[in-house]
Amino acid sequence: MYDIAIVGAGPGGSTAGRQLAKMGFNVCLIDRSIFPRDKPCGGGFSPRLLSEFPYVRRRSSDFINSVSHCGVIHSPNGHVVLTGRSDMIMTLRTDFDSTLFRLAIEAGACPTAPFNVVSVRINRDSVAVLSSQGKEITARAVIGADGVSSVVARQTNLNRRWPSRSVTACKVKEVPTTESDIGSRYGQDREYHLFTNVGGLPGYGWVLPKRSTVNVGLGVVASHARRLASLFSLFTRMLKRSSLISENTDLSRARGALVPTSGPIAVSFTRRCLLVGDSAGMVNPLTGGGIAYAMHAGRVAGVILGRALEHDHLEADSLMRYQQAWHREFGSAVRGQLVAQKLFTGPFAGVLFEIGNRDTELQKMAASFMSGSDGEGNKIGSIALRGLRVCLREALWQKI
Numbered sequence: 001m002y003d004i005a006i007v008g009a010g011p012g013g014s015t016a017g018r019q020l021a022k023m024g025f026n027v028c029l030i031d032r033s034i035f036p037r038d039k040p041c042g043g044g045f046s047p048r049l050l051s052e053f054p055y056v057r058r059r060s061s062d063f064i065n066s067v068s069h070c071g072v073i074h075s076p077n078g079h080v081v082l083t084g085r086s087d088m089i090m091t092l093r094t095d096f097d098s099t100l101f102r103l104a105i106e107a108g109a110c111p112t113a114p115f116n117v118v119s120v121r122i123n124r125d126s127v128a129v130l131s132s133q134g135k136e137i138t139a140r141a142v143i144g145a146d147g148v149s150s151v152v153a154r155q156t157n158l159n160r161r162w163p164s165r166s167v168t169a170c171k172v173k174e175v176p177t178t179e180s181d182i183g184s185r186y187g188q189d190r191e192y193h194l195f196t197n198v199g200g201l202p203g204y205g206w207v208l209p210k211r212s213t214v215n216v217g218l219g220v221v222a223s224h225a226r227r228l229a230s231l232f233s234l235f236t237r238m239l240k241r242s243s244l245i246s247e248n249t250d251l252s253r254a255r256g257a258l259v260p261t262s263g264p265i266a267v268s269f270t271r272r273c274l275l276v277g278d279s280a281g282m283v284n285p286l287t288g289g290g291i292a293y294a295m296h297a298g299r300v301a302g303v304i305l306g307r308a309l310e311h312d313h314l315e316a317d318s319l320m321r322y323q324q325a326w327h328r329e330f331g332s333a334v335r336g337q338l339v340a341q342k343l344f345t346g347p348f349a350g351v352l353f354e355i356g357n358r359d360t361e362l363q364k365m366a367a368s369f370m371s372g373s374d375g376e377g378n379k380i381g382s383i384a385l386r387g388l389r390v391c392l393r394e395a396l397w398q399k400i
Contacts, residue, residue, distance in 0.1 A: 002028040002110070003309055005129050005139035007117050007152050010039070012277030012294030012301075013145030014100035014109075015053075019302025021108035025309060028137055029104055030129065031113040036098040040172045040255040042215050043096070044068075044088045044192065044208050045291045053295060055103065063095040066211045070189035071367035075353035076197035078238070082353065084360075084367030088192055090210040092174070096291075112137065117146065120155040120273075127272050141272040141314050143301055145294070148258045150279035158275055159265050162222075166262035166281075168203055168288060169225035171232045172217035173254040174210075175245065182209050185243065193244060194287065199231045202345040204287060207244050214245060219259060219288055261285040263338050268326070269319040274301045282326070286337045286344065293330055300325045 004020055006013045009031035017029040031037075047067075050057035067089055073082040105111055119130040120142060127142040144152025148167065153159040182190065186209040195205035195218075203220035218235045220228055232254065239245045260281040268280040276282065277294030284290065304322040308314050343352060 001126060002026045002137065002139040004028070004141050004143065004305065005030060005127060005137050006109075006143045006145055007120070007129060008145035008147060008150075008277075008279070009035070009101050009104070009111070009113070010097055010145060010147070010277065010294065011100055011291050012282075012298040013143065014097070014104040015295045015298030016143050016145065016276060016302045016305075017104035017109040017298075018055075018100075018107040019299050020306055021104065023302070023306040025306060027104075027109040028139060029101075029109040029111050030115045030117065030137065031101075031111075032116045034113050035101050035111075036094045039093045039097065040170070040217075040257040041093050041291075042172065042206050042208050042217055042289070043091045043093050043174075043210070044206075044215075045091070045289065047087050047089055049292050049295065050089070052292075053299075056100070059099050059103065062099045063091045064089055065092055065095070065213075066090045066190060066209070068186075068190040068192045068209065070187075070191045072191050072193045073353075073367060074193065074195045076200065076349050080350070080353040080357050082357065082367065083191075084364035085189075086364070086368040088208075090190075090192075090208055090215075092210070092213075100295075117151050120144075120152050122156060122270070122272050140309060141274075141305060143298075143305065144273065144275045144279045145277050145298065146279055148260050148278045150275065152273065153265075153275055153279050156270050156273050158267060158270055158273070159279075159281075162258075162260060163262075164223040164225075165221060166260060167222045168219040168259045168261045169222045169228050170217055170219035170257045170259060170288070171228060171254040172215065172257060173251050175214045175216055175249055175251065177212060177214055177246070177249075179212055181246065182212070182214070185209070185246075195235075196344045196349060198235050198238075199227075201227065201231065205235055206287075207239060214249075216245060216249075216251060216254075219261075221261070222258065259283055259288040259290070261288060261341070263334055264331075267323065269316060269322050271316045271319070272314045274305060274319060274322050276301050282330075282334075284337050285334070285341045293334075296329050297326050300329060 003025040005028045021027045116132040118132045121128040129137045193207040198205045201220045201224045205218040208215040264281040268275045276297040282293040
């Protein structure tokens, strides 16, 4: 029997697996796919992540594809753009996830793939994880890092089902191109582009240039998902008219994905079980980015669960410390992003863009906030305060 079974070997699962293996525990790292494997995702994150995970930074040459230095945010009507300098690291998820997976194995985690989990049963003194082939893995505890459609979350009743208003349905494709086309189309700074409320529907779109590919994606709240295909076609035509992608770009085989974008679930733990990453809704609700939160939650889960295993105290009252810990680490950031989501997808989004268009510092703050690069002083409250100052300044100028 293993000490811990981790279902899902993406960023959250592999981070937790490495943490627990380094602490000396017998870890089974389970995934339904053989690595390297791809995942439909934008593949961009803030450079801050590497400073927060130095052991990952030391392997950065294995996964950094390129670095963009400037963000461009487009208003819902397309008439206003906010531009600010804010770095974003670009990666291919095949490379990034494989690096984290190898780091967990090097630390001592035991990989088990392919293993398609269909059932998780929490017993009195163990957890049983069953595959579709009838194979069973037993462990003292389990971590669910198996994404938005988490079997672990369902089977433990932590999250039986996402309401349609709580998830965003996406279409995304990594489009091959040339380095010269990237340079001429996105400039020396390799500008990345973020879009809000495309077609008037709540959601977001993106264009992320990399070394020799461009990642193009669009997401809408799942309650409007029936219009996603036509909206994606409209979005790609708009990108071509704006020369953000070439006229002959083929997006016909874009992949689908679901992203939880209504904030984390109420409870992310139960007896002998923790949830991390998308399985618990730990995603930036404004942009759908979840890599950083998954890794932070994975590390916290490893520490908390490790202590619980050492004392053989795996009841819910002990594991509640996990939820408290990740709330302290990034809970306030998610709450700010939920506020920003309502503002940027609400009826006054156009007004907010007009205000931002009048102040260079506000544009920089907005770009930093959207890219996840914002520091403690660049939270939504600071942005709102700056916006108020801009409005007051404009009003005074008009009186003068």
